[in-house]
Amino acid sequence: MQAVIHGFFLAFGLILPLGVQNVFVFSQGATQPSKFRALPAVLTAAICDTLLILLAVFGLSMIVYQFEWLRITLLIGGIVFLVYMGKVLWTSSATAVKQDEALPAKKQILFALSVSLLNPHAILDTVGVIGTSALNYIGTDKILFTATCIIVSWLWFVGLMIAGATLKKFDTSGKVMYIFNKCSAIFIWCTAIYLLIGLL
Template identity: 70%
Template sequence: MEPIFHGIILAFGLILPLGVQNVFVFTQGVTQPSMVLALPAAITAAICDTILIILAIFGLSMIVLQFEWIRLILIIAGILFLLYMGKVIWLSDAASLEGKEALPLKKQILFALSVSLLNPHALLDTIGVIGTSAVKYEGQDQGLFMIACIIVSWLWFLLLATTGVFLKKIQISKKVFILFNKLSAIFIWGTAIYLLVGLF
Protein backbone atom coordinates (compact mmCIF):
# COMPACT_ATOMS: atom_id res chain seq x y z
CA MET A 1 0.00 0.00 0.00
CA GLU A 2 2.94 2.36 0.54
CA PRO A 3 3.56 3.19 -3.16
CA ILE A 4 -0.18 3.76 -3.70
CA PHE A 5 -0.51 6.21 -0.79
CA HIS A 6 2.77 7.86 -1.73
CA GLY A 7 1.57 8.34 -5.32
CA ILE A 8 -1.82 9.73 -4.22
CA ILE A 9 -0.35 12.21 -1.72
CA LEU A 10 2.44 13.33 -4.06
CA ALA A 11 0.13 13.78 -7.06
CA PHE A 12 -2.40 15.78 -5.04
CA GLY A 13 0.37 17.95 -3.62
CA LEU A 14 1.61 18.80 -7.11
CA ILE A 15 -1.77 19.26 -8.80
CA LEU A 16 -3.69 21.23 -6.15
CA PRO A 17 -1.99 24.65 -6.41
CA LEU A 18 -3.67 27.21 -8.68
CA GLY A 19 -1.94 27.18 -12.05
CA VAL A 20 -2.58 27.84 -15.71
CA GLN A 21 -3.60 24.22 -16.40
CA ASN A 22 -6.13 24.12 -13.54
CA VAL A 23 -7.48 27.58 -14.42
CA PHE A 24 -8.04 26.61 -18.05
CA VAL A 25 -9.89 23.35 -17.28
CA PHE A 26 -12.06 25.06 -14.65
CA THR A 27 -12.83 27.96 -17.01
CA GLN A 28 -14.01 25.54 -19.69
CA GLY A 29 -16.52 24.16 -17.21
CA VAL A 30 -17.83 27.69 -16.74
CA THR A 31 -17.79 28.88 -20.34
CA GLN A 32 -18.97 25.80 -22.25
CA PRO A 33 -22.76 25.35 -22.67
CA SER A 34 -22.68 21.82 -21.16
CA MET A 35 -20.47 19.38 -19.26
CA VAL A 36 -20.03 17.24 -22.39
CA LEU A 37 -18.54 20.21 -24.28
CA ALA A 38 -16.18 20.94 -21.35
CA LEU A 39 -14.85 17.36 -21.26
CA PRO A 40 -12.26 17.70 -24.09
CA ALA A 41 -10.18 20.14 -22.02
CA ALA A 42 -10.28 17.92 -18.92
CA ILE A 43 -9.55 14.72 -20.86
CA THR A 44 -6.72 16.31 -22.89
CA ALA A 45 -5.08 17.68 -19.73
CA ALA A 46 -5.38 14.28 -18.03
CA ILE A 47 -3.91 12.45 -21.05
CA CYS A 48 -0.98 14.89 -21.18
CA ASP A 49 -0.34 14.41 -17.47
CA THR A 50 -0.51 10.64 -17.94
CA ILE A 51 2.11 10.77 -20.71
CA LEU A 52 4.38 13.05 -18.64
CA ILE A 53 4.08 10.79 -15.58
CA ILE A 54 4.92 7.67 -17.61
CA LEU A 55 7.89 9.39 -19.31
CA ALA A 56 9.16 10.74 -15.98
CA ILE A 57 8.98 7.38 -14.25
CA PHE A 58 10.65 5.56 -17.12
CA GLY A 59 13.73 7.74 -17.32
CA LEU A 60 13.07 11.16 -18.89
CA SER A 61 13.72 12.80 -15.53
CA MET A 62 17.28 11.48 -15.50
CA ILE A 63 17.98 13.02 -18.93
CA VAL A 64 16.55 16.46 -18.12
CA LEU A 65 18.21 16.64 -14.71
CA GLN A 66 21.62 15.80 -16.24
CA PHE A 67 21.55 18.51 -18.93
CA GLU A 68 21.19 22.07 -17.63
CA TRP A 69 20.56 23.53 -21.10
CA ILE A 70 17.40 21.42 -21.53
CA ARG A 71 16.03 22.75 -18.24
CA LEU A 72 16.96 26.31 -19.30
CA ILE A 73 15.09 25.99 -22.62
CA LEU A 74 12.03 24.60 -20.81
CA ILE A 75 11.99 27.50 -18.37
CA ILE A 76 12.47 30.26 -20.99
CA ALA A 77 9.78 28.80 -23.26
CA GLY A 78 7.54 28.42 -20.22
CA ILE A 79 8.01 32.07 -19.16
CA LEU A 80 6.95 33.33 -22.59
CA PHE A 81 3.99 30.96 -22.60
CA LEU A 82 2.84 32.00 -19.12
CA LEU A 83 3.00 35.70 -20.05
CA TYR A 84 0.80 34.99 -23.08
CA MET A 85 -1.72 32.84 -21.18
CA GLY A 86 -1.96 35.47 -18.44
CA LYS A 87 -2.92 38.04 -21.06
CA VAL A 88 -5.55 35.73 -22.59
CA ILE A 89 -7.13 35.02 -19.18
CA TRP A 90 -7.00 38.69 -18.10
CA LEU A 91 -8.82 39.84 -21.25
CA SER A 92 -11.61 37.24 -21.01
CA ASP A 93 -14.87 38.95 -20.08
CA ALA A 94 -18.50 38.33 -19.12
CA ALA A 95 -19.47 37.43 -22.69
CA SER A 96 -17.32 34.31 -22.54
CA LEU A 97 -19.08 33.27 -19.32
CA GLU A 98 -22.41 33.22 -21.13
CA GLY A 99 -21.05 30.80 -23.71
CA LYS A 100 -20.96 33.46 -26.43
CA GLU A 101 -17.22 33.06 -26.79
CA ALA A 102 -16.84 29.42 -25.74
CA LEU A 103 -13.84 27.79 -27.39
CA PRO A 104 -14.65 25.39 -30.24
CA LEU A 105 -13.52 21.76 -29.85
CA LYS A 106 -10.28 22.02 -31.87
CA LYS A 107 -9.09 25.21 -30.17
CA GLN A 108 -10.06 23.86 -26.74
CA ILE A 109 -7.90 20.75 -27.27
CA LEU A 110 -4.97 22.80 -28.63
CA PHE A 111 -5.13 25.17 -25.64
CA ALA A 112 -5.31 22.22 -23.23
CA LEU A 113 -2.27 20.67 -24.94
CA SER A 114 -0.33 23.93 -24.66
CA VAL A 115 -1.15 24.58 -20.98
CA SER A 116 -0.18 20.98 -20.19
CA LEU A 117 2.97 20.49 -22.27
CA LEU A 118 4.37 24.05 -22.36
CA ASN A 119 3.85 24.72 -18.65
CA PRO A 120 7.29 24.68 -17.00
CA HIS A 121 5.87 24.01 -13.53
CA ALA A 122 3.95 20.97 -14.74
CA LEU A 123 6.97 19.66 -16.65
CA LEU A 124 9.54 20.27 -13.93
CA ASP A 125 7.24 19.03 -11.14
CA THR A 126 6.39 15.86 -13.02
CA ILE A 127 9.93 15.16 -14.17
CA GLY A 128 11.79 16.41 -11.10
CA VAL A 129 9.46 15.24 -8.33
CA ILE A 130 7.41 12.27 -9.56
CA GLY A 131 10.27 10.92 -11.69
CA THR A 132 12.82 11.05 -8.89
CA SER A 133 10.33 9.78 -6.27
CA ALA A 134 9.62 6.72 -8.42
CA VAL A 135 13.30 5.72 -8.32
CA LYS A 136 12.85 4.25 -4.82
CA TYR A 137 10.40 1.65 -6.17
CA GLU A 138 10.94 -1.33 -8.45
CA GLY A 139 8.73 -3.65 -10.46
CA GLN A 140 5.13 -3.92 -9.24
CA ASP A 141 5.56 -1.21 -6.61
CA GLN A 142 6.71 1.28 -9.22
CA GLY A 143 3.70 0.37 -11.37
CA LEU A 144 1.31 0.94 -8.45
CA PHE A 145 2.95 4.30 -7.71
CA MET A 146 2.53 5.34 -11.36
CA ILE A 147 -1.12 4.22 -11.53
CA ALA A 148 -1.95 6.10 -8.31
CA CYS A 149 -0.48 9.34 -9.72
CA ILE A 150 -2.38 8.91 -13.01
CA ILE A 151 -5.75 8.21 -11.30
CA VAL A 152 -5.41 11.33 -9.13
CA SER A 153 -4.71 13.41 -12.25
CA TRP A 154 -7.80 12.15 -14.10
CA LEU A 155 -10.12 12.57 -11.11
CA TRP A 156 -8.82 16.08 -10.43
CA PHE A 157 -9.33 17.46 -13.95
CA LEU A 158 -12.80 15.94 -14.25
CA LEU A 159 -13.66 17.44 -10.84
CA LEU A 160 -12.42 20.88 -11.92
CA ALA A 161 -14.58 20.90 -15.06
CA THR A 162 -17.60 19.58 -13.10
CA THR A 163 -17.15 22.29 -10.45
CA GLY A 164 -17.11 24.98 -13.14
CA VAL A 165 -20.33 23.63 -14.67
CA PHE A 166 -21.99 23.41 -11.23
CA LEU A 167 -21.09 26.97 -10.23
CA LYS A 168 -22.44 28.25 -13.53
CA LYS A 169 -25.73 26.36 -13.04
CA ILE A 170 -26.35 27.84 -9.60
CA GLN A 171 -25.84 31.25 -11.21
CA ILE A 172 -22.92 32.61 -9.26
CA SER A 173 -22.46 36.28 -10.18
CA LYS A 174 -20.40 36.77 -13.35
CA LYS A 175 -18.38 39.36 -11.45
CA VAL A 176 -17.03 36.53 -9.25
CA PHE A 177 -15.77 34.63 -12.29
CA ILE A 178 -14.30 37.76 -13.86
CA LEU A 179 -12.50 38.51 -10.57
CA PHE A 180 -11.29 34.89 -10.51
CA ASN A 181 -9.89 35.36 -14.03
CA LYS A 182 -8.09 38.57 -13.04
CA LEU A 183 -6.58 36.96 -9.93
CA SER A 184 -5.59 33.89 -11.94
CA ALA A 185 -3.89 36.06 -14.58
CA ILE A 186 -1.95 37.92 -11.86
CA PHE A 187 -0.91 34.59 -10.31
CA ILE A 188 0.24 33.27 -13.69
CA TRP A 189 2.25 36.46 -14.39
CA GLY A 190 3.71 36.15 -10.89
CA THR A 191 4.78 32.58 -11.68
CA ALA A 192 6.49 33.80 -14.87
CA ILE A 193 8.34 36.51 -12.92
CA TYR A 194 9.35 33.98 -10.25
CA LEU A 195 10.79 31.68 -12.93
CA LEU A 196 12.58 34.62 -14.57
CA VAL A 197 14.16 35.74 -11.28
CA GLY A 198 15.28 32.16 -10.66
CA LEU A 199 17.38 32.27 -13.85
CA PHE A 200 19.68 34.96 -12.40
Protein backbone atom coordinates (compact mmCIF):
# COMPACT_ATOMS: atom_id res chain seq x y z
CA MET A 1 0.00 0.00 0.00
CA GLN A 2 2.89 2.35 0.72
CA ALA A 3 4.17 1.92 -2.84
CA VAL A 4 0.73 2.83 -4.25
CA ILE A 5 0.41 5.94 -2.09
CA HIS A 6 3.97 7.02 -2.89
CA GLY A 7 3.44 6.45 -6.62
CA PHE A 8 0.15 8.38 -6.58
CA PHE A 9 1.45 11.51 -4.88
CA LEU A 10 4.77 11.48 -6.71
CA ALA A 11 3.21 11.10 -10.17
CA PHE A 12 0.48 13.63 -9.41
CA GLY A 13 2.99 16.14 -8.07
CA LEU A 14 5.19 15.79 -11.16
CA ILE A 15 2.40 15.97 -13.74
CA LEU A 16 0.33 18.73 -12.08
CA PRO A 17 2.46 21.82 -12.93
CA LEU A 18 1.47 23.73 -16.04
CA GLY A 19 3.58 22.71 -19.02
CA VAL A 20 3.52 22.39 -22.79
CA GLN A 21 2.14 18.86 -22.71
CA ASN A 22 -0.71 19.75 -20.36
CA VAL A 23 -1.50 22.93 -22.28
CA PHE A 24 -1.71 21.03 -25.57
CA VAL A 25 -4.01 18.26 -24.29
CA PHE A 26 -6.24 20.80 -22.55
CA SER A 27 -6.43 23.02 -25.64
CA GLN A 28 -7.39 20.10 -27.86
CA GLY A 29 -10.20 19.20 -25.48
CA ALA A 30 -11.37 22.82 -25.70
CA THR A 31 -11.10 23.24 -29.48
CA GLN A 32 -12.17 19.90 -30.94
CA PRO A 33 -15.84 19.56 -32.03
CA SER A 34 -16.26 16.81 -29.41
CA LYS A 35 -14.02 15.61 -26.61
CA PHE A 36 -13.61 12.22 -28.29
CA ARG A 37 -11.95 13.95 -31.26
CA ALA A 38 -9.15 14.91 -28.84
CA LEU A 39 -8.38 11.27 -28.02
CA PRO A 40 -5.33 11.07 -30.38
CA ALA A 41 -3.63 13.79 -28.32
CA VAL A 42 -4.63 12.16 -25.03
CA LEU A 43 -3.56 8.65 -26.01
CA THR A 44 -0.25 9.78 -27.50
CA ALA A 45 0.67 11.88 -24.45
CA ALA A 46 -0.32 9.05 -22.08
CA ILE A 47 1.60 6.41 -24.05
CA CYS A 48 4.71 8.63 -24.14
CA ASP A 49 4.51 9.14 -20.38
CA THR A 50 4.07 5.41 -19.88
CA LEU A 51 7.18 4.76 -21.96
CA LEU A 52 9.22 7.32 -20.01
CA ILE A 53 8.06 5.90 -16.68
CA LEU A 54 8.99 2.36 -17.71
CA LEU A 55 12.40 3.54 -18.94
CA ALA A 56 12.92 5.34 -15.64
CA VAL A 57 11.97 2.33 -13.51
CA PHE A 58 14.22 0.00 -15.46
CA GLY A 59 17.11 2.44 -15.18
CA LEU A 60 17.59 3.17 -18.87
CA SER A 61 17.08 6.89 -18.27
CA MET A 62 20.37 7.00 -16.36
CA ILE A 63 22.09 6.83 -19.76
CA VAL A 64 21.18 10.49 -20.16
CA TYR A 65 23.11 11.37 -17.01
CA GLN A 66 26.18 9.34 -17.97
CA PHE A 67 26.82 11.28 -21.18
CA GLU A 68 27.18 15.01 -20.61
CA TRP A 69 26.97 15.82 -24.32
CA LEU A 70 23.62 14.02 -24.54
CA ARG A 71 22.24 15.92 -21.55
CA ILE A 72 23.38 19.25 -23.02
CA THR A 73 21.94 18.38 -26.44
CA LEU A 74 18.57 17.54 -24.88
CA LEU A 75 18.57 20.76 -22.90
CA ILE A 76 19.41 22.94 -25.91
CA GLY A 77 16.78 21.19 -28.03
CA GLY A 78 14.26 21.56 -25.24
CA ILE A 79 14.98 25.28 -24.78
CA VAL A 80 14.56 25.99 -28.50
CA PHE A 81 11.35 23.98 -28.55
CA LEU A 82 9.93 25.78 -25.49
CA VAL A 83 10.71 29.20 -26.99
CA TYR A 84 8.95 28.19 -30.21
CA MET A 85 5.90 26.80 -28.38
CA GLY A 86 5.64 29.93 -26.28
CA LYS A 87 5.62 32.02 -29.46
CA VAL A 88 2.86 29.86 -30.99
CA LEU A 89 0.69 30.23 -27.89
CA TRP A 90 1.36 33.95 -27.48
CA THR A 91 0.52 34.87 -31.08
CA SER A 92 -2.72 32.87 -31.26
CA SER A 93 -5.76 35.15 -31.48
CA ALA A 94 -9.11 34.62 -29.76
CA THR A 95 -10.65 33.75 -33.14
CA ALA A 96 -7.93 31.22 -33.88
CA VAL A 97 -8.37 29.63 -30.46
CA LYS A 98 -12.08 29.27 -31.17
CA GLN A 99 -11.93 28.02 -34.76
CA ASP A 100 -8.55 26.94 -36.08
CA GLU A 101 -6.79 24.87 -33.41
CA ALA A 102 -8.90 21.73 -33.80
CA LEU A 103 -6.05 19.71 -35.26
CA PRO A 104 -6.68 16.53 -37.28
CA ALA A 105 -5.69 13.21 -35.68
CA LYS A 106 -2.33 12.93 -37.47
CA LYS A 107 -1.19 16.39 -36.39
CA GLN A 108 -2.43 15.76 -32.85
CA ILE A 109 -0.27 12.63 -32.65
CA LEU A 110 2.82 14.33 -34.10
CA PHE A 111 2.41 17.37 -31.89
CA ALA A 112 1.77 15.28 -28.76
CA LEU A 113 4.89 13.24 -29.52
CA SER A 114 6.96 16.41 -29.75
CA VAL A 115 5.63 18.04 -26.56
CA SER A 116 6.05 14.77 -24.67
CA LEU A 117 9.46 13.60 -25.85
CA LEU A 118 11.17 16.95 -26.56
CA ASN A 119 10.30 18.25 -23.12
CA PRO A 120 13.57 18.34 -21.15
CA HIS A 121 11.68 18.29 -17.86
CA ALA A 122 10.05 14.98 -18.77
CA ILE A 123 13.41 13.41 -19.57
CA LEU A 124 15.76 15.04 -17.05
CA ASP A 125 13.46 15.68 -14.09
CA THR A 126 10.36 13.47 -14.19
CA VAL A 127 12.16 10.39 -15.43
CA GLY A 128 15.02 10.89 -13.01
CA VAL A 129 12.76 11.40 -9.98
CA ILE A 130 10.54 8.41 -10.70
CA GLY A 131 13.54 6.23 -11.55
CA THR A 132 15.31 7.15 -8.33
CA SER A 133 12.18 6.60 -6.25
CA ALA A 134 11.62 3.18 -7.85
CA LEU A 135 14.95 2.03 -6.39
CA ASN A 136 13.23 1.89 -2.99
CA TYR A 137 11.04 -0.99 -4.12
CA ILE A 138 11.50 -4.53 -5.37
CA GLY A 139 9.18 -7.23 -6.69
CA THR A 140 5.45 -6.61 -6.29
CA ASP A 141 5.94 -3.23 -4.62
CA LYS A 142 7.92 -1.97 -7.62
CA ILE A 143 5.18 -3.17 -9.97
CA LEU A 144 2.51 -1.43 -7.86
CA PHE A 145 4.55 1.78 -7.73
CA THR A 146 5.10 1.77 -11.48
CA ALA A 147 1.47 0.89 -12.28
CA THR A 148 0.20 3.68 -10.01
CA CYS A 149 2.41 6.28 -11.71
CA ILE A 150 1.16 5.15 -15.12
CA ILE A 151 -2.53 5.13 -14.07
CA VAL A 152 -2.25 8.63 -12.61
CA SER A 153 -0.76 9.84 -15.90
CA TRP A 154 -3.58 8.35 -17.99
CA LEU A 155 -6.32 9.67 -15.69
CA TRP A 156 -4.73 13.11 -15.68
CA PHE A 157 -4.70 13.46 -19.45
CA VAL A 158 -8.28 12.20 -19.75
CA GLY A 159 -9.25 14.74 -17.07
CA LEU A 160 -7.52 17.55 -18.97
CA MET A 161 -9.43 16.63 -22.12
CA ILE A 162 -12.74 16.67 -20.22
CA ALA A 163 -11.86 19.97 -18.53
CA GLY A 164 -11.07 21.54 -21.88
CA ALA A 165 -14.32 20.26 -23.39
CA THR A 166 -16.25 21.60 -20.39
CA LEU A 167 -14.64 25.02 -20.71
CA LYS A 168 -15.67 25.14 -24.36
CA LYS A 169 -19.34 25.13 -23.35
CA PHE A 170 -18.88 28.32 -21.32
CA ASP A 171 -16.23 30.01 -23.46
CA THR A 172 -18.06 30.44 -26.76
CA SER A 173 -15.95 33.46 -27.74
CA GLY A 174 -12.58 31.78 -27.14
CA LYS A 175 -11.46 34.64 -24.83
CA VAL A 176 -10.78 32.43 -21.81
CA MET A 177 -8.57 30.10 -23.86
CA TYR A 178 -6.90 33.18 -25.35
CA ILE A 179 -5.96 34.41 -21.86
CA PHE A 180 -4.98 30.87 -20.87
CA ASN A 181 -2.63 30.67 -23.85
CA LYS A 182 -1.02 34.00 -22.96
CA CYS A 183 -0.38 32.86 -19.38
CA SER A 184 0.89 29.51 -20.62
CA ALA A 185 3.30 31.20 -23.04
CA ILE A 186 4.77 33.31 -20.23
CA PHE A 187 5.19 30.23 -18.04
CA ILE A 188 6.81 28.25 -20.85
CA TRP A 189 9.25 31.09 -21.61
CA CYS A 190 10.14 31.29 -17.91
CA THR A 191 10.83 27.55 -17.98
CA ALA A 192 13.09 28.02 -21.00
CA ILE A 193 14.99 30.83 -19.20
CA TYR A 194 15.36 28.62 -16.12
CA LEU A 195 16.80 25.81 -18.22
CA LEU A 196 19.13 28.22 -20.02
CA ILE A 197 20.46 29.58 -16.71
CA GLY A 198 21.07 26.01 -15.54
CA LEU A 199 22.85 25.21 -18.80
CA LEU A 200 25.12 28.24 -18.52
